[in-house]
Amino acid sequence: MQNSPAVTGLRHQTVFEPHLGFAYKMDANDVIRANYGYTLAIPLPTFLGADINRKLFSAYQNIPSFDNLTGKPAMYCGPGQPFYNVITATEQFGGTQRCANYADQLYWLERNYRFGLQGQINYPLQGATFSNYDLSYAHEFPSGAAFKVTPFYRRGYNIVETTRTLQGVDVVTGAALYSPEVYSNLGFQEATGVEMDVTSPPRLTGLSGQFTATYINQFGNDPPGNFLPTASLLLGNVYHSPEIAPFQSTLALTYKNQKFPLTYNPIFSFISGYPYGTGVYQAITYHGTPVYVPITDALYNSSQSALLVPAWVNPQNPGSIFSPNVPGTQGTDGYYSGPGTLHSSPQALMDLTIQYVPPNFKRTTYGMFIRNLFSNAADIPVQNLARDCQPVSAGVCASLPGSSSSFLPPTVGHPLGVGNPYGAYIVYPNQAPINVTLYAQVGL
Amino acid sequence: MTIAVGTALAVSSCTTPQVATLPNVNQSNIAAIAKLQLAVGTATVAEPGGTSEVGLNVVTTIRIPGGNNATFQNTPLLIAPMPFISNPVNSNPDTVSGVLPTQLQALASGSSKRVPDALTEFGATVGVFGYGLAGENTVSPSVYQKVYGVLTTCTDIGGVLASISNAPGGPTAPGFNAPRSQELALPVFVPKACGFAGTFTGKPTTTDYYGGPPAWPSPAAATQPTFFLGFPLGFTDFASHPVAGTYQLTVGFTTSNDYSTWANMQATATLPSAAVAAPLPLFAPPPTLAIQNDGSALIDVTVPPGVTEAVINVNATDCFLAQQPSRANNNYSVLTRVTGHQTLFLPSHLGPPDPTNGRPTHTFCTLGDVAEAKALLPPGSVVPTTGNYHVAAVGFDYPAFEASYPQSSSIAPMITNARGSADVTTADPQSIAYTFVTGP
Numbered sequence: 001m002q003n004s005p006a007v008t009g010l011r012h013q014t015v016f017e018p019h020l021g022f023a024y025k026m027d028a029n030d031v032i033r034a035n036y037g038y039t040l041a042i043p044l045p046t047f048l049g050a051d052i053n054r055k056l057f058s059a060y061q062n063i064p065s066f067d068n069l070t071g072k073p074a075m076y077c078g079p080g081q082p083f084y085n086v087i088t089a090t091e092q093f094g095g096t097q098r099c100a101n102y103a104d105q106l107y108w109l110e111r112n113y114r115f116g117l118q119g120q121i122n123y124p125l126q127g128a129t130f131s132n133y134d135l136s137y138a139h140e141f142p143s144g145a146a147f148k149v150t151p152f153y154r155r156g157y158n159i160v161e162t163t164r165t166l167q168g169v170d171v172v173t174g175a176a177l178y179s180p181e182v183y184s185n186l187g188f189q190e191a192t193g194v195e196m197d198v199t200s201p202p203r204l205t206g207l208s209g210q211f212t213a214t215y216i217n218q219f220g221n222d223p224p225g226n227f228l229p230t231a232s233l234l235l236g237n238v239y240h241s242p243e244i245a246p247f248q249s250t251l252a253l254t255y256k257n258q259k260f261p262l263t264y265n266p267i268f269s270f271i272s273g274y275p276y277g278t279g280v281y282q283a284i285t286y287h288g289t290p291v292y293v294p295i296t297d298a299l300y301n302s303s304q305s306a307l308l309v310p311a312w313v314n315p316q317n318p319g320s321i322f323s324p325n326v327p328g329t330q331g332t333d334g335y336y337s338g339p340g341t342l343h344s345s346p347q348a349l350m351d352l353t354i355q356y357v358p359p360n361f362k363r364t365t366y367g368m369f370i371r372n373l374f375s376n377a378a379d380i381p382v383q384n385l386a387r388d389c390q391p392v393s394a395g396v397c398a399s400l401p402g403s404s405s406s407f408l409p410p411t412v413g414h415p416l417g418v419g420n421p422y423g424a425y426i427v428y429p430n431q432a433p434i435n436v437t438l439y440a441q442v443g444l
Numbered sequence: 445m446t447i448a449v450g451t452a453l454a455v456s457s458c459t460t461p462q463v464a465t466l467p468n469v470n471q472s473n474i475a476a477i478a479k480l481q482l483a484v485g486t487a488t489v490a491e492p493g494g495t496s497e498v499g500l501n502v503v504t505t506i507r508i509p510g511g512n513n514a515t516f517q518n519t520p521l522l523i524a525p526m527p528f529i530s531n532p533v534n535s536n537p538d539t540v541s542g543v544l545p546t547q548l549q550a551l552a553s554g555s556s557k558r559v560p561d562a563l564t565e566f567g568a569t570v571g572v573f574g575y576g577l578a579g580e581n582t583v584s585p586s587v588y589q590k591v592y593g594v595l596t597t598c599t600d601i602g603g604v605l606a607s608i609s610n611a612p613g614g615p616t617a618p619g620f621n622a623p624r625s626q627e628l629a630l631p632v633f634v635p636k637a638c639g640f641a642g643t644f645t646g647k648p649t650t651t652d653y654y655g656g657p658p659a660w661p662s663p664a665a666a667t668q669p670t671f672f673l674g675f676p677l678g679f680t681d682f683a684s685h686p687v688a689g690t691y692q693l694t695v696g697f698t699t700s701n702d703y704s705t706w707a708n709m710q711a712t713a714t715l716p717s718a719a720v721a722a723p724l725p726l727f728a729p730p731p732t733l734a735i736q737n738d739g740s741a742l743i744d745v746t747v748p749p750g751v752t753e754a755v756i757n758v759n760a761t762d763c764f765l766a767q768q769p770s771r772a773n774n775n776y777s778v779l780t781r782v783t784g785h786q787t788l789f790l791p792s793h794l795g796p797p798d799p800t801n802g803r804p805t806h807t808f809c810t811l812g813d814v815a816e817a818k819a820l821l822p823p824g825s826v827v828p829t830t831g832n833y834h835v836a837a838v839g840f841d842y843p844a845f846e847a848s849y850p851q852s853s854s855i856a857p858m859i860t861n862a863r864g865s866a867d868v869t870t871a872d873p874q875s876i877a878y879t880f881v882t883g884p
Contacts, residue, residue, distance in 0.1 A: 070822040084799045086766045086820045277467070287666075297623050298669030303585060306516070306621040313669065314512045315580045315623040316573050316676050317849030320667040327512035327574075331469040345465035381466055389701065390545070390582040390621055391516040395471030398517075398698050399584070400549040422701045425466055 011124050015040040029140045037132045043125050043160045043183075052111050057103035065099035074099040077108040082288035091287060114180065126185055128159045144201030151194045159187025161221055163230040165285050178227065186233050191218035191241075205258040213249035223339030224276045225383075231290030232283035239340045240275045247272035265353040270346065276380050277342030277425075280310045280333050286321060294335075296324045306391045310424070311335070330424040331395025344380045349373075363443035368436065375434035384426035397422055474697070475707035478514035479856045480572070481505045482693040482711035483842070485865035486723035487681030489631050490872040491646040496726045499631055499644065500524070500686035503679050503844075503859045503866045504693055506572045506709065511853035513574035517581045518697040519544050520572050525689035528633060528682060529640045535561040542566030544696070545584070546703055552590040563591070564640060569626065572695050575848055576678040579626035588620060625663075625673035627652040630870070631681040642683035651836045651873040653677045653757050655848060656775035657794045664774060664796030674775040675849050677755060677838065678859070679868050688717040716863055724750050724841060724869035731756050731837050731871060733790075737883040739763070739806035740792035743778060743835075746785045748869055751839030752861075753781045756788065761831030763795050763809040765817035768828050776807060779845055792883075808833070812884035830879050837871040844868075 015038075022034040067074040069087060078097035085092045094112045099105040136150035165179040193216035200208045217240075222228050224242035240246075248271050255264040282295045297305040298313045299321065306312055311329045319325040329335060333342065355367040389397035399422045487501040502522065506514045519542040522528075527537040535541070543551075543562040550556035551563070568588060571581040629650040633642030654674025656663060663674045696708045725748040734742045747754045756778045762771040774795055778788045795805030800820065806813055809831055817827040842865075847857035860866050 072822065086800065089767050089770070089799070296669075297621075298671065300622075302622060304621045306582060306623070312516060313623050314574060314849075315516075315625065315671075316513060316575055316578065317511075318623060318669045318672050319850075320665070321669065322667055324669075325512055327508060327514070328472065328516070331471055332467040342467050388584070390584055392518075392582070392698055393472060393474045393515045395469050396699060396701065398545070398701050398703050400545065400587075400703055423466060423469065427466060 011126065013040070013042070013127050015127070015129065031138045033134075033136045033138070035132070035134050037130075039130050039132070040127045041130065041160075042127045052107065052114070054103070054107055057106045060103040060106060061101050063102035065102050065105040074105045076112070077104055080112040093288075125160055125183055126158055128185070128187070129157045130189075131155045131157075145199065147196065147198040149194065149196045152192070154189070154191045156187070156189030158185040159189050159221070160185060161187035161228060161233055163228045163233050165230045179230075182230055184233065186236075187221050188236070188238060189218070189220045189241075191216055193217060202254070203256070205256050207253060207255050209251065209253035211249070211251045213247070215247050216244060217246060218244050223279075223282075224274075225278065225339065229283050229285070231285045231292075234290040235283050235292055237283055237292065237338070239338070242275050242340055245271045245274050261357050261359055263353075263355040263357075265355070267351040269349040269351075271349070273344040273346050274380050275340035275342070276344055276382070277333050277337065277340060278310055278383050279338040279341055280329055280335055281338045291322065292338075293322055294324055294326060296326060298324055307387060307389070307397075308385065312391050328391070328394030330391075330397060332424045342381075347376055349376055365441040367439050367441070369439070371435040371437070372432060373434060377429040377431045377433045378427050379430040381425040381427050384423055387422050387424070387426075389422040397424070471699070472508070474508065474514050474699070475709055478506055478508050478709065480514075480693070480695055480709040480711045481856055481859060482691065482713040483859040483864075483866040484686070484691045484713045484715045485842070485860075485867035486686060486715075486719055487631065487679075487867070488723045488726055488869035489644075489648045489681060489683065490727055490730070490870060491648045492872055494728060495646060496728075497644050497646055497648070497683070498685060498720075498723045499642070500526070500528075500682040500684055500715075501679055501866055501868045502682065502691075502693075503576060503842075503847075504572050504711070505575055505678075505847070505857060505859065506695060507574050507855045509855050511574065511849075511855060511857075515571070515697045517545070517583075518542075518571040518695045520566055520570070520577065521694040521696070522566075523692040523694075524686075525691070526684065526687040527643060528684045529561075529565075530643045531641050533561055535565075540565045542570055542581075543568050545587075545698070548583075548587050548591055552587040561640070568592070570628070572693070573676075575676045575852075577628060577680045578676060579628060580624055582622075583620050585620040622671070623669070624671055625654065627654060627673075627676055628680060630679075631683040633683045635683075643685050644683040648683065649873045651834065653679075653755075653836060653838065654759075654775040655755070655777045656757075657777070658791060659755065659777040659779040659845070660848075661850065662794065662796065666797050666802065673772075674777075678844055678848055679838070679840070679866070681868060681870065686715055686720060688715050688720045690714050714864060716865055718863055719865035719867060724748060724839060724867050727751075727754075727837055727839055727869040727871040729871075730874050731835050733758065733833065733835060733876070735808045735878060735881055736792070737810070737881045738792045739808045739810050739881065739883055741790040741808055743788040743790060744785075745780070745788060745837060747780060747783045747839055749783050750841055750867075751783055751869065752841050753779060753843070753845050754837060754839040755779055755845065756835065756837045758790065758833055758835050760808060760833035761828075763806040763813045763831075764798055765809065765813050765827050766820040768817075773832075773834075774807075806883075808878070809880040810883040811880055814880060828880075830877060832875060832877045834873060834875045836873040839869045840867070842866045 017038055019037045024032045065074045075098050076095045077099040078095035080093050082093050083096055095108050132154050134150050134152035136148055138148040140146040163182045167177045167179050196213045198211040202208050219238045220241045221233050223239045251268040253266050280294050281292055283292050294311050295309045296311045296313045297309050298318045310333050311326045314325040314327050317325050350373040352370045352373050355365055357365050389399040392398050483503040485501040487499040488496055489499050490496045508514045521541040523539050528540050529537045541562040548568050568583050569579040569581045570577055629652050634650055635641035635647055656674045660675045663672045690712055692712045694708055694710045696706055699705045699707050727748055731743050731745040743756055745756055758776045759773045762774055776794050792807055793804040794807040798805050814827050842861040843858050847859050
């Protein structure tokens, strides 16, 4: 294994991509269409990066390898695997073979840092493939209005997923410490849904518009949050895709007045909300093994561990990591919940455009565009890792002004958010607030 | 061609963002579903030199259905018909109390200048838990350090430090909002250079008691949380002479995120005159150990009459020697329900798993452990060949073991004997150095 080849990130791939379409015109106003497509999504070149070339280290081939911790030849060459480091008292991932020389030592240091954890899964990567099916029915009314309804199904295979592993928590700041990224083709994606589109013909005066609505039920590997744990992917855990609202609709209207040349163009949007929440059960890597367990403060040796987790153990009888005794949770996620079992509130949004074209100077248009008229700036609730409180009992985490969950006084203050700064979740006003644009257009 | 001229007016600063809904928080009504118990009795405390004094024993539980602890933070107030403290400064010597989080905050902010005795009685960290008083309250790091960082802390109740243990892999670290094993050094209120003193005339040796294998499951098994040192034995003996009468325990805890609302639970217990008149006999001589070459030990002990169950606790050097001296000692316990002289056996492989192979380590270290460590470490590394152990023993006349975790999942386990008291007798704890035995 000392001379094994460098990591191959991607291999050339050839895939047959058939696309079939079928249309049947039932009569002058009704059409049925069916489509099938099979596509390849080639991973981006950034995945896995370039191979590591041994020749880069050839200048050091005549230098013996040396481990400055032991004073002996380094013993961390070879493909990475989990092992227990006696000297640092930590579980690590790396090579366990004697390094032939210093060039070999440098090569495996870099390779196992970059690709060590990758060895847990599979590489080289291949492109993801998708099978898409849809069937639509369209009808035109005598007035010129029309509607179209399209049920669809999409299935993804060998989806390329980027995962990381939570390796610990900074005992001072509470910040999460992640492993390097790992890439794999273990991803899964499946979506079913239906789209509807209703349009009315444009009119010189009066009301016209378009209505679209989409229902989508998409599953994938990504839980809500800022990373996909490697353990979750290895266990095959599947979640409702957190970035996709199951129901979305838009109503765009246009109203024109012949007597007074104003055009009103309101656009109403409705979003049913998004899955969110950390859940009490999560996938973690424990002693190198992926497990799906309640996330408790017994998992982390941190002065703030109770604030980082959704469930708190009995300090006098904590149980095991796999089966903890939990007298109380933070009160937001159900005890048996997983990530994404909470649902954010529906949102109604409105944009409005008002235009005026002077009758005697039609090359000029004056207008006002108001984006987000209701000023809905609230984002989806996220885990509040900045809260300053002390767990008291199930659902109660209490704090007093001036107290802090860190070693330092709360000089920065609580995050600017909506809701209780001591709560397990917080809403940040991250979305763009109301914005008004006045404009004039002149045709030359 | 069209030319467009425009200006954008962002008005976010003069509007209130629409509020998204935060998840509902389900709070348990702890005061309604939990059960607080209090039992008192005598504590015959052996002292160096073969003498003893009789102190007060307090056993308390506060549990929710299923047997777990009701809160992670509470403030106890214990009122007795006797003086606990011989040198009170400000408060009533007949009471021992904790400091409320609001009081601690006031002291930290400077709005309160008067330092209450409570600060060094139960202090901020000692609360009532599922089995006994323990120093496991969650506390605010900034407030705690601001107040206690300027005090001289003691190792008994008022000075309990908020620390978590990384055992068996390393030293302790501050633990404020973390679960921690923090049993009290017993008996409490032993005269010290700082803090308060009880009413004992002698000075017993203090020790903490953690239940371990073989009587209890190993607290350091492969899937146990690393902070966990052992199971509590549930009793707290005070170096203060008891009198018959009624004792009262009040436990207060907040029910709101801002400490604006509180719940108080109360329990009383009566110490009968008969218990005071006839405490358990002295637990003497202290148990002695004969370590065998395979890492096991024979325990020679004489359990006094009247004791219905006794626990002999041994706290010994961890035998994964490649990481010594950073690994904490391990706790082992043997339970006996027989009185009189007897020899008990402590098996050879009760230690936590060897991190390199997962096999249980020796209870007492052998030269084989030394050889293994030398093989794991670089040449020239120093591997210890001697260690230490501490041995303590306590006898009960009530079902203390049955009420302990994980045996009991009852909301209100039995913590008294037939006459309504909870009496203990403790041996004088011994600390002994030993040379590793010759076994493999």
